Amino acid sequence: MNLVARQAWRLLRGPSQSGSIDLVMKVRDSNLEQALTWMQRKMQSSKIEWLIRKEQRHHIKNSEKRILACKNLERKIRS
DSSP, rough: OOOHHHHHHHHTOOOOOOOSOOOOOOOOOOOOHHHHHHHHHHHHTTHHHHHHHHHHOOOOOOOHHHHHHHHHHHHHHHO
């Protein structure tokens, strides 16, 4: 991961080490829809949404990692 992605991930992860994401939003005039659209726009523009989706949800065995690395290398060579 590059520096910006690491900093964004640390920002989202916050002080807790559990890996949970804590976001705090201010809702003005009881307008929840506007706050949600604002948050969605901010997450998309800062690529936080992409980082969350990219984060692995399960363990990959070493043999699977080697196979994936070979496939990625072949894909790079072909292109």
